[in-house]
Amino acid sequence: NAGVTQTPKFQVLKTGQSMTLQCAQDMNHEYMSWYRQDPGMGLRLIHYSVGAGITDQGEVPNGYNVSRSTTEDFPLRLLSAAPSQTSVYFCASSYRPGVGANVLTFGAGSRLTVL
């Protein structure tokens, strides 16, 4: 049981390049989400999905795209990287959001630097 697997762990991009952060979970979770974590700030929600084929924007969606073609996978695409997207990114999943103690399981994180 791997939980939530994120790749890559580290990535350096040049401004304007595009890339995809991969996220996969093997817990049959309906809910998946992407957060970014910046120093001195709380985790901020980028995009989320409540099931295959359904995605929605979070607090800071600009510059990012997602898709959910299967229950297991939820990739995050940076369309044209900017230095402001330098951050640590976490993928997280759970059974159903907002239902009781719906605990999020996080991936190990991806540290992205945009030069």
Next chain:
Amino acid sequence: GQNIDQPTEMTATEGAIVQINCTYQTSGFNGLFWYQQHAGEAPTFLSYNVLDGLEEKGRFSSFLSRSKGYSYLLLKELQMKDSASYLCAVVDSNYQLIWGAGTKLIIKP
């Protein structure tokens, strides 16, 4: 706007007790979580409160007062491995998690 406030950093001594406070102002309330995050690692779940009162889990306890918009995490018998950041998060009326910036806890021998 929505706001979660936690102290930025706290220092405590091994074997002692520490209380980390969290105050919140959110659009609605559907529960409050505490997560632990060691440096360079992912957050992991510690506790959940939805009703007023104290929830105890071994050395860790979490308290909630909804009328005051206030919670605290109490850590007893501190160990060096408790050095970490502690994140408070509130579930708002849209069932989204609103996160505080976290409290970095430093344990000294």
